[in-house]
Amino acid sequence: MAKWSSDSVMDAALDVIAGCTLLTVCSAQPTTYAEASSTYKLADVVIDSGDFTKGNGDVSGRKVTVGAQNAVTIDASDTATHVALCVSGSSTLVYVTTCTSQSLTAGGTVDVPAFDIEIADPA
Numbered sequence: 001m002a003k004w005s006s007d008s009v010m011d012a013a014l015d016v017i018a019g020c021t022l023l024t025v026c027s028a029q030p031t032t033y034a035e036a037s038s039t040y041k042l043a044d045v046v047i048d049s050g051d052f053t054k055g056n057g058d059v060s061g062r063k064v065t066v067g068a069q070n071a072v073t074i075d076a077s078d079t080a081t082h083v084a085l086c087v088s089g090s091s092t093l094v095y096v097t098t099c100t101s102q103s104l105t106a107g108g109t110v111d112v113p114a115f116d117i118e119i120a121d122p123a
Contacts, residue, residue, distance in 0.1 A: 003122035010062040010119040011054060017064050017117055018052035020085040020094050025110055027078040029098075033091040036084035042104050043074045045112075047085075063118035071109040080104050083112060 025043040030036035037044070051067040066085070080102050085095040095117060104110055 005122050007062055013119060014054055014062060014064040014117070017066075017085060017095055018049055018054065020052075020087055021047060022086040022088045023047050023051075023066070023069055023072075023112065024084045024086065025072065025074075025080045025099070025104070025112060026082040026084055026096075027076075027080065029082050029096055030084050030093060033086055033093045036086050036093050036096070037088070037091075040082070042076050042078055042080055043072045043110050045069045045072045046088075057118045057120060058116070059118075060121040061119045063116045065114055065116050068114040069112040072112060074104045074106055074108045074110055077104060077106045080110065083115075 023045050024036050024041045026036060026040035027042055028040045030040050053065045055063060057063045080099055083097055083099050084093060086093050
């Protein structure tokens with residue numbers, strides 16, 4: 001018997017991601033909200049539901065695309081290695097991904113390109 005899941009199940013998980021209110025660029029992989037929003041944070045930008053678009057996955061399932069964030073002010077100098085999505089009101093770290101490693105200098109700006117978070121259909 002084949003496995004199957006309604007798109008609404010995957011969309012519910014993606015809705016949690018799309019509820020994020022803060023995107024941070026970090027110098028290491030954060031495992032807590034405090035690390036994402038302070039300890040490892042090099043740059044941050046407030047985001048809202050308008051920064052997310054849900055749709056069909058590239059291969060299967062569903063995905064949410066996180067919109068590009070341009071000219072984000074850099075607060076601290078170091079090498080960016082991760083991007084984190086958080087809900088600032090509840091101090092919740094929701095999602096972390098890697099990014100192209102690049103040296104950032106305080107006072108400058110950084111562009112975060114759009115990226116997808118995809119949940120595949122059950123196999």
